[in-house]
Amino acid sequence: MLGYDPDASRAVLQVNEGEAQRVREIFAMFLRYGSLDPTLEEIHARGWGMKSWTTRKGRAHAGRPFDRLALQRLLRNVLYRGEVCHQGKIYPGEQAAIVDRKTWHEASELLRRGKGQTKAANPSGALLEDLLECGVCGGRMVPGYTTKGGRRYPYYVCRQAQQKGAQACPGQMIAAGRIEPAVVAGLEEWAGTGNRQPLREALRGWGGWERAEQHRILASVVERMEYDGRGGQVILRWRNAVAGEEGEKVCIPVVKRLLTEQVPPPRVEPVPAAAPPGRLPRITRLLALAVRFEDLLRNGTAKDYAELARLGGVSRSRITQIMHLRQLAPALQERILWLPASSSAAGAVTERVVRRLTQCLDWREQIKMFERLSNGRARES
Numbered sequence: 001m002l003g004y005d006p007d008a009s010r011a012v013l014q015v016n017e018g019e020a021q022r023v024r025e026i027f028a029m030f031l032r033y034g035s036l037d038p039t040l041e042e043i044h045a046r047g048w049g050m051k052s053w054t055t056r057k058g059r060a061h062a063g064r065p066f067d068r069l070a071l072q073r074l075l076r077n078v079l080y081r082g083e084v085c086h087q088g089k090i091y092p093g094e095q096a097a098i099v100d101r102k103t104w105h106e107a108s109e110l111l112r113r114g115k116g117q118t119k120a121a122n123p124s125g126a127l128l129e130d131l132l133e134c135g136v137c138g139g140r141m142v143p144g145y146t147t148k149g150g151r152r153y154p155y156y157v158c159r160q161a162q163q164k165g166a167q168a169c170p171g172q173m174i175a176a177g178r179i180e181p182a183v184v185a186g187l188e189e190w191a192g193t194g195n196r197q198p199l200r201e202a203l204r205g206w207g208g209w210e211r212a213e214q215h216r217i218l219a220s221v222v223e224r225m226e227y228d229g230r231g232g233q234v235i236l237r238w239r240n241a242v243a244g245e246e247g248e249k250v251c252i253p254v255v256k257r258l259l260t261e262q263v264p265p266p267r268v269e270p271v272p273a274a275a276p277p278g279r280l281p282r283i284t285r286l287l288a289l290a291v292r293f294e295d296l297l298r299n300g301t302a303k304d305y306a307e308l309a310r311l312g313g314v315s316r317s318r319i320t321q322i323m324h325l326r327q328l329a330p331a332l333q334e335r336i337l338w339l340p341a342s343s344s345a346a347g348a349v350t351e352r353v354v355r356r357l358t359q360c361l362d363w364r365e366q367i368k369m370f371e372r373l374s375n376g377r378a379r380e381s
Contacts, residue, residue: 001079002051002063003098013079013095020098022048023080027099027107030075034110036068043071067130069219075107087197125211126154127180131219134158135228135235137169143176153177156227172229177297179227179254183234185305185320186252187218192317199238207306227254232327253327253358281339283349288337290325325354329363332370349373 003023004013026048030039049063050070064070074080081104082097083090126143134141139160145152154176160169184206191199202221206214224237234252293312296302302311305323309316328336336349353373357366 001077002074003080004095013093015096015098019051023074023098024103026071026074027080027103030071030107031103031110036071040066040068040071069130069216072111072216073220075111078104080104087201126156126176127211127215127218128156128176128183128225129215131215131222131225132156132179132234133224133226134160134169134172135226136172136230137161138226139169141172141174141227172227174227174229174254179234181297181304182252182254182323183218183225183236185316185323186234186236186250187221188305189317189320190250190252207304207310253324281349283351283354284336284339286322286351287325287328287333290322293319293323294326321355324358327358328354329366331363332357332366335370 003016003020005016007014026043029042033039043066049065052061052063054060078085078090079093079095080098081101082093082095084093129143132141137158137160139158141156142159143154144157145154155173156176156179157173158169188203191203199221202217221238222236225234227234232254234254236250236252293308296308302308305316305319308319339349357369360366
């Protein structure tokens with residue numbers, strides 16, 4: 001936290017006078033200009049950045065340049081007026097105030113009156129703009145779109161690869177329709193476990209908010225977000241009120257476009273041309289539902305997992321569980337979709353078993369695990 005250093009002996013925040021003076025000047029600039037943009041320009045002209053800090057393990061983190069979201073967070077932070085926020089409520093803090101309450105409230109009111117500035121900070125409407133980083137080179141991933149048949153298809157692409165080519169970064173791209181719902185669903189599922197009431201409160205009513213407000217809330221709870229297409233996952237680091245301590249991390253899998261040619265076909269007998277009469281196995285129906293949900297997201301009928309949950313009449317965490325089935329190797333998905341209605345194989349392939357398979361990102365290993373399961377059942381019968 002710019003302006004404070006951790007005091008390990010007392011477990012409180014201690015004012016860093018040099019940084020504290022910089023914080024006061026930033027508040028004064030904002031009140032003088034009355035707008036974020038000129039304030040940000042002067043901050044950049046002075047060469048000021050955010051907090052530089054070192055983890056407990058001795059890893060140094062250089063202060064990043066300020067952007068609009070970082071400036072907004074600084075101006076809204078109640079720590080600077082000597083208070084703390086816990087589970088949505090404000091309490092007196094043990095740390096000394098850096099700015100007086102009158103200055104803090106004037107800045108807060110100016111931000112409130114200029115509420116439309118939040119949209120200006122996110123002009124493209126991309127949920128992860130200014131938040132998503134490339135897990136390969138560490139640079140920003142920026143939003144873009146391609147047009148086909150008169151329709152826009154948004155995506156995120158590594159800026160280094162976009163501007164400097166493959167020599168700067170091998171580059172990666174991910175469709176917005178894949179990564180955004182995965183991140184939101186992962187947040188909601190993770191918030192529903194353990195003692196994470198602040199995160200649950202922050203996400204309450206998510207589906208009813210405008211895009212700009214969703215973007216602001218996401219930026220308020222996530223310290224860092226990076227996507228690595230090689231592992232097909234987003235790694236999040238949460239914000240932490242304790243300066244100098246790395247926030248908790250969580251990994252969220254992202255369903256990538258399925259490329260059947262990347263995995264050799266499994267050594268199995270050909271499936272029948274059509275399933276025999278009778279009720280299809282439950283796992284077959286769930287996977288078919290996941291395919292249908294993905295189509296609804298791709299064609300825009302549903303914008304995110306929350307809307308799918310409303311359409312399906314189930315919880316958002318359940319939608320996440322169903323969509324995780326699409327992380328299976330394509331050859332396995334095909335086999336599950338053609339499971340016969342009554343057989344020992346159909347009885348062995350339960351949702352719990354398949355969910356264990358999806359935790360493995362290597363499709364070849366998934367197939368081996370599936371084969372071991374099938375062979376074991378065959379020997380039992």
